Amino acid sequence: MTKSVPAFPEIETKGGIWRFPADQPLRLDSGAEFAPLEMAYQTYGVLNDARSNAILVCHALTGDQHMASTHPVTGKPGWWNRVVGPGLPLDPDRYFIICANVLGGCMGSSGPASINPQTDEVYGLSFPMITIGDMARAQAMLIRALGIDTLFAVVGASMGGMQVLQWAADFPERVFSAVCIGAAPRHSAQNIAFHEVGRQAIMADPDWRGGAYVQAGVRPEKGLAVARMAAHITYLSETALQRKFGRELQSDGLSWGFNADFQVESYLRHQGASFVDRFDANSYLYITRALDYFDLASEHDGVLAKAFQRARDVRFCVLSFSSDWLYATSESRDIVRALNAAGCRASFAEIQTDKGHDAIFLEEPALDSALRGFMASAAERRGLK
Amino acid sequence: MSLVREDFREIIRLVAPGSRVLDVGCGEGELLEMLTREKQIDGQGLEISSAGVSACLARGLAVVQGDGDRDLDQFPSNAFDYAILSKTLQQMRDPRHVLSELLRIADQAVVSVPNFGHWRVRWALLARGRMPETKALPDPWWATANIHLCTLHDFIALCDDLDVRIEACAALSEGQPARSINPKHPIENWRAETALFLLSRRTLKDV
Secondary structure (H helix, E strand, O other): OOOOOOOOOOOOEEEEEEEOOOOOOEEOOOOOEEOOOEEEEEEEOOOOOOOOOEEEEEOOOOOOOOOOOOOOOOOOOOOOOOOEOOOOOEOOOOOEEEEEOOOOOOOOOOOOOOEEOOOOEEOHHHOOOOOHHHHHHHHHHHHHHOOOOOEEEEEEEOHHHHHHHHHHHHOHHHEEEEEEEOOOOEOOHHHHHHHHHHHHHHHHOHHHHHHOHHHHOOOOHHHHHHHHHHHHHHHOOHHHHHHHHOOOEOOOOOOOOOOOOEHHHHHHHHHHHHHHOOOOHHHHHHHHHHHHHOEHHHHHOOOHHHHOOOOOOOEEEEEEEOOOOOOOHHHHHHHHHHHHHOOOEEEEEEEOOOOHHHHHHOOOHHHHHHHHHHHHHHHHHHOOO | OOOOOHHHHHHHHHOOOOOEEEEEOOOOOHHHHHHHHHHOOEEEEEEOOHHHHHHHHHOOOOEEEOOOOOOHHHOOOOOEEEEEEEOOHHHOOOHHHHHHHHHHHEEEEEEEEEEOOOHHHHHHHHHHOOOOOOOOOOOOOOOOOOOOOEOHHHHHHHHHHOOEEEEEEEEEOOOOOOEEOOOOOHHHHHHOOEEEEEEEEOOOOOO
16 A cells, blocks of 8 residues: 655644634724634644744635644645744744634634524624724734734735734734735735626626525535636736646647636636635635725825834834736835835845745745744744744 | 955944944845844845845845835935945945935945045056956946946045035955045045945934
């Protein structure tokens, strides 16, 4: 019997769902209060006696808390196995690393697919509208509940990077260092436009049923798959797409029909089809909306630097990817400009790669070494062994 | 034998312990690392090349990828005690603006420039009628990055014009220890191959 050897060793992980009592509601940016809040999370490593080695990793739009351990639904390895592990930049032998499913998500934290205890029914569209700020506030409640006053680091990429910025703006006294990778301080018109295509695809699916598909025992799989396909294009650079697929065909010759003749079609269809197995359509609507609403400067008189005025003691690292057109380098530069203007201590590097936004999750040694260097020096300043 | 660049040695001597330092064009961060180790400074680098930035991050230095010509405006006024610009002012598109920016950002600037008035440079032009290629200016005219060369006296005139005070000046030559000089002395405009200046604002205006 042959046994396949995983590329990364399985790391010990603990986790669960933190259920906040109804009298500890989450205050939402919309003005509403949400209770009872549930936050699903995984942890790696051990919290030290001084409680000074905790790192919160914030996941991206379709990510979840299973960052460095096998995904319970798909059976696939964690989405950041390349970064989190012994000897890697985020080392569980050294740090206590927490990753929580985002508010509005569908992997155990409160979201539109959760059961509303007041009605014993799935929330669906009765789930309140949420923001990136709400996501950070929910994480802050969880971190406090876990007995941690100050995080050694908040680390995130893409939407996770936006949560990192929100943490620095809203809870600077609870953050020692912050790493924001491939993100932006606001959603652009183009970002919103792509998300709107995805949402319309979901809502145009007859099985969406006005958001009440769970009650009807169906799922808008086709719409969600199309949303994922459209979004996935934005994660890849044109160069990467061309290199990977070119005009290669699936089989010899054209079908003279609408089958997936081209390999790129087949790839996207696979991306769409496998996504619906692990993601909830309403969650996708809520989280993309939260991203569209994100504009950190707008909460600070339109001046981004003001968002970071209280964060002068936080050590920042901002990283972008040269071929990322979803959240381009210019967006990261705006963040760095604002940090400098606010007098914050910031590092910034543009990683040269042709892999696009997806480089976050791919083999990118320059990203690893930048992250490793930054974390090591921050740890030294923090007095961590 | 010490392999430390003589200009670095002199800069380390000039910088006060525990100060905040911005190194414009910090390369791979050697100077910032030495300043951190020997003077316990709080350093920040600005570097245009990806390789340089990666090396700085690996060293644990705070570094921003950017261009000295374009990206100094993002730093607030008086954010640093020192702004260092070593051997690159003559490569800037607008050296006058860069110099005034350095002294807006920091209380003091440490700037080194190759002296186009050096006797070897004058000799190359006078005797051979060719653009000089010296130790301080090693590249042929068609390959050099130096687009705004000046003599020691030109630089002093620019400082006067910008109300910049020269606090100290040292002449640097490869392989020789730095030599403290009076830059206004006519002989130094012949003798100094490269000059390193410690500069400050003549009038400390409130911002």
